[in-house]
Amino acid sequence: xxxxxxxxxxxxxxxxxLAAHGVTHMFxxxxxxxxxxxDALARLDHGITHFLTRDERHAAYMADGYARVTGKPGVxxxxxxxxxxxxxxxxxxxxESSVPILAITTDVATTSRGRYPxxxxxxxxxxxxxxxxxxxxxxxxxxPAMVRAAFRAMTTGRPGATHLALPFDTQKGLVDPSExxxxxRHRHFPAEPAAPDPDAIAEAAxxxxxxxxxxxxxxxxxxxxxxxxxxxxxxxxxxxxxxxxVSGQGAIAETDPNAVGVVGSNGGNPATRALxxxxxxxxxxxxxxxxxxxxxxxxxxxxxxxIHIDSDPMVIGANYKTAVAICADARLALAALVTExxxxxxxxxxxxxARAKAAWDAKLAGFEPLATSGETPIRPxxxxxxxxxxxxxxxxxxxxxxxxxxxxxxHYRWREAGRNFxxxxxxxxxxxxxxxxxxxxxxxxxxxxxxxMGDGSFGFCCGEYETITxxxxxxxxxxxSNSTFGWIKAGQNxxxxxxxxxxxxxxxxxxxxxxxxGVKSWxxxxxxxxxxxxxxxxxxxxxxLVDVISQPLHEAAAPVSEWVx
Numbered sequence: 001x002x003x004x005x006x007x008x009x010x011x012x013x014x015x016x017x018l019a020a021h022g023v024t025h026m027f028x029x030x031x032x033x034x035x036x037x038x039d040a041l042a043r044l045d046h047g048i049t050h051f052l053t054r055d056e057r058h059a060a061y062m063a064d065g066y067a068r069v070t071g072k073p074g075v076x077x078x079x080x081x082x083x084x085x086x087x088x089x090x091x092x093x094x095x096e097s098s099v100p101i102l103a104i105t106t107d108v109a110t111t112s113r114g115r116y117p118x119x120x121x122x123x124x125x126x127x128x129x130x131x132x133x134x135x136x137x138x139x140x141x142x143x144p145a146m147v148r149a150a151f152r153a154m155t156t157g158r159p160g161a162t163h164l165a166l167p168f169d170t171q172k173g174l175v176d177p178s179e180x181x182x183x184x185r186h187r188h189f190p191a192e193p194a195a196p197d198p199d200a201i202a203e204a205a206x207x208x209x210x211x212x213x214x215x216x217x218x219x220x221x222x223x224x225x226x227x228x229x230x231x232x233x234x235x236x237x238x239x240x241x242x243x244x245x246v247s248g249q250g251a252i253a254e255t256d257p258n259a260v261g262v263v264g265s266n267g268g269n270p271a272t273r274a275l276x277x278x279x280x281x282x283x284x285x286x287x288x289x290x291x292x293x294x295x296x297x298x299x300x301x302x303x304x305x306x307i308h309i310d311s312d313p314m315v316i317g318a319n320y321k322t323a324v325a326i327c328a329d330a331r332l333a334l335a336a337l338v339t340e341x342x343x344x345x346x347x348x349x350x351x352x353x354a355r356a357k358a359a360w361d362a363k364l365a366g367f368e369p370l371a372t373s374g375e376t377p378i379r380p381x382x383x384x385x386x387x388x389x390x391x392x393x394x395x396x397x398x399x400x401x402x403x404x405x406x407x408x409x410x411h412y413r414w415r416e417a418g419r420n421f422x423x424x425x426x427x428x429x430x431x432x433x434x435x436x437x438x439x440x441x442x443x444x445x446x447x448x449x450x451x452x453m454g455d456g457s458f459g460f461c462c463g464e465y466e467t468i469t470x471x472x473x474x475x476x477x478x479x480x481s482n483s484t485f486g487w488i489k490a491g492q493n494x495x496x497x498x499x500x501x502x503x504x505x506x507x508x509x510x511x512x513x514x515x516x517x518g519v520k521s522w523x524x525x526x527x528x529x530x531x532x533x534x535x536x537x538x539x540x541x542x543x544x545l546v547d548v549i550s551q552p553l554h555e556a557a558a559p560v561s562e563w564v565x
């Protein structure tokens with residue numbers, strides 16, 4: 001039974017509702033409980049391209065990367081049972097990173113519940129603590145309204161992940177076609193942004209007017225809100241130094257005179273820490289002021305005057321006593337603050353450009369000798385410097401935790417504002433970068449995309465190289481190969497008496513593995529070979545991988561404060 005009878009099935013209604021919300025790409029993996037939904041996708045003319053992945057976890061990571069570069073919600077799907085459990089890591093990462101993805105997991109029939117059917121589990125209970133909103137579509141007639149609620153929830157306020165369980169019998173139930181409609185405002189995020197309280201804006205302007213050494217620290221909020229022009233206007237108006245968290249990179253071009261770069265324990269350095277410690281006023285913008293950004297709440301210290309801008313009221317004041325709270329969209333709040341400050345006479349400059357330059361000069365003095373080093377194993381700094389020379393300004397780099405994240409955060413100087421760097425800072429699961437880079441490439445196909453990972457991460461995700469080759473995605477993967485779970489070994493080195501327990505493994509020939517999937521691959525051991533090989537890999541019109549035999553983190557000068565200390 002289909003639409004010709006003036007009624008449609010729940011599976012058909014789900015396809016139509018996704019299309020009505022502007023969904024053009026989705027990522028997932030088939031299963032028994034998904035058969036009616038896949039059949040509807042096969043039969044209907046809907047304009048949605050479905051990418052078959054090799055596991056559900058990576059389907060969610062692809063949806064995450066896609067959402068970050070497009071400003072549209074990402075959609076992933078998987079079957080019941082194991083599919084629902086496998087998809088969870090990507091859902092929670094997106095939710096805690098304020099990235100809207102919709103996870104659809106099909107389920108056993110509602111009439112089978114409690115009768116021990118294969119793959120039965122309580123999906124709504126499973127996803128409830130990991131999502132912004134979730135529901136089970138137990139009534140086919142309510143399916144369109146619930147899909148609208150999911151898109152409304154994930155795109156408004158603080159964006160986040162949603163989940164819908166889609167039981168087998170609901171997929172075969174009947175839906176009134178007149179219910180198939182969508183609110184176009186929820187096709188993109190952030191939707192319906194909240195404006196700030198004018199009194200709070202005036203209070204913040206007064207606070208900044210009395211500051212002598214203010215500094216802004218931007219989290220991911222300004223990037224999500226697209227507040228690039230407004231942030232730059234504020235920095236210019238009062239010569240304000242602008243630092244970022246790792247997630248906030250892209251809020252301002254790091255070549256901007258007022259850009260400080262990353263602060264905190266992952267990517268910061270003594271010079272950026274000193275800039276924060278010397279400040280009298282801190283402006284947190286779309287920033288949770290969490291453990292990494294603040295080096296476990298030690299920098300800034302609690303005696304600073306805090307102005308906090310965030311779309312989530314629960315974030316403001318959670319970690320620091322806040323003098324001025326502005327609960328609003330970052331773009332609208334910064335625009336209002338600039339307008340208010342322009343009405344004030346005699347605004348003091350914060351000497352931001354000079355303070356930012358001093359921080360960069362100190363960082364570069366330590367970086368440049370390592371970036372040109374001919375040592376083997378190859379220093380990660382040399383890889384970063386080489387990529388910085390070779391990649392265009394609009395390239396997208398997706399970095400896994402471990403070796404790639406701190407080096408890219410600290411030393412790759414992003415020359416444009418915008419979403420050009422992606423890394424999973426909420427939960428830091430290994431194996432994220434490859435799949436997220438695939439989603440990013442699909443969302444922004446006209447630019448070069450690079451996936452950077454350690455060899456630990458490679459082991460989590462290498463099955464998706466079949467997906468890359470099947471779809472001929474011209475993504476370049478870079479593997480920092482050092483035969484260890486490097487982050488943990490570095491922690492054992494610095495804090496546990498160099499008792500290296502169960503962190504090392506055998507070296508894999510990653511180039512050979514990738515080649516077996518059809519990826520054009522190289523192995524690089526000599527630093528002199530690095531640039532010509534990377535140049536060839538980046539220029540190739542298909543998927544490539546460069547396996548770099550690199551220095552392990554516990555022997556390196558990684559920009560991670562707890563190891564330096």
